[in-house]
Amino acid sequence: MPLSKADLQRLRSLREKKHREELGLFVVEGPKVVAELLAAGFPFEAIYVVKDGDAAPSPRLAAEGGRRFPHRRHPIADVEIGDHLPIQSAKVEPIEITPDEMARASHFPTPSTVLAVGKLTHTPLAPGALDRGLTLALDGVQDAGNVGTLLRIADWFGLDRVVLSPDCADLFHQKVINASMGSFARVRAHTADLAAVLAGVKVPVLGCDLQGDDVHALPALRDAVIVIGSEGSGLSAAVKPHVTHYVTIPRYGGAESLNAGIAAAIVCDNLRRSAKA
Numbered sequence: 001m002p003l004s005k006a007d008l009q010r011l012r013s014l015r016e017k018k019h020r021e022e023l024g025l026f027v028v029e030g031p032k033v034v035a036e037l038l039a040a041g042f043p044f045e046a047i048y049v050v051k052d053g054d055a056a057p058s059p060r061l062a063a064e065g066g067r068r069f070p071h072r073r074h075p076i077a078d079v080e081i082g083d084h085l086p087i088q089s090a091k092v093e094p095i096e097i098t099p100d101e102m103a104r105a106s107h108f109p110t111p112s113t114v115l116a117v118g119k120l121t122h123t124p125l126a127p128g129a130l131d132r133g134l135t136l137a138l139d140g141v142q143d144a145g146n147v148g149t150l151l152r153i154a155d156w157f158g159l160d161r162v163v164l165s166p167d168c169a170d171l172f173h174q175k176v177i178n179a180s181m182g183s184f185a186r187v188r189a190h191t192a193d194l195a196a197v198l199a200g201v202k203v204p205v206l207g208c209d210l211q212g213d214d215v216h217a218l219p220a221l222r223d224a225v226i227v228i229g230s231e232g233s234g235l236s237a238a239v240k241p242h243v244t245h246y247v248t249i250p251r252y253g254g255a256e257s258l259n260a261g262i263a264a265a266i267v268c269d270n271l272r273r274s275a276k277a
Helices: 005-013 017-023 031-039 059-068 097-103 144-156 174-178 194-198 258-274
Strands: 025-029 044-050 093-096 113-121 135-139 160-162 189-191 207-216 224-227 243-247
Touching: 005 097, 017 025, 017 160, 025 031, 025 097, 025 174, 025 224, 031 044, 031 113, 031 174, 044 097, 093 097, 113 160, 135 144, 135 194, 135 258, 144 160, 144 258, 207 258
Parallel strands: 044 093, 135 160, 135 224, 160 189, 207 224, 207 243
Antiparallel strands: 025 113, 044 113
C-alpha cells in the first residue's frame, strides 16, 4: 500500500524540532545506523525500506537467501557490524515503499534505502545522580555532529551519563544520532539546566579551558563532572561559578584550539587511566 499524503507530511515534518516535540517522534535514516540502533535494542515505531526489486541486495545478503530472512530480504540487514543483523530484530514489521516515496519522505538530498521512526523519550535526571560516577556535561554545544561525537566518546569510555544544556543541538536531530554511531541508544542522556543541576554537586566539576591546569596532572577521580563548553564561546557565564577546577590540554604547536570531541576524549582518557593507576 502506498504511503498516504498524511504519512509523507508527518515524516517530512519531523525535520524540525518543534514538530518532533509535538508528535513525540523522530526520524533516523541509513541501513547502518538503523541496524546499530536495532542491535542496541532500540524500539522503533516504524521502519520503512525501499522495495527489494528497486534496491538489489549485496552478494553476501543474497547468498543468505531465505534461510536467514525467510519472509523478505532488505538492505537493512547488509551492514558491516560483524554478522548480519536479522530483520527480525525489529519489533515492528518493515514497511516496503518505492524509491519515489522514500525520496519524498527522506530528510537527505540523497535518500537512503532505510528510514525508521522512533519515539522521543525525555528521562529526568534523578536528584544526586551527578555525585555518582563520571558525567559528561555539554554546555551550549550547538553543532549536531559534535554532540553525536560526544555521545560516542561517553559510550567508549563508559561514562555514566551525558547531560545537555537546553541550548545544545537537539538530542534527536538526525546528525546527532548518525554521528553517535549507535551510542545514542546506549548512553543515558538527559537535557537539563546545567547551572541548576551543578549547584548542589558534591564531586569535582572540571571545566575545559585554555587557561586551566595540565590535564595530565589530574588526580585519580572516580566521581566527577566534565564540562565541555560551546564551540565558539566556551563555558557559559551561568556554569562557570560551579566549576571547581579548570583543566587544559598542553599545546605544543600553533593551533588555536581543539575540537570539542577531541578535548573531551583526552580528558576522559586521563581520568580513566589515572583511576586505574
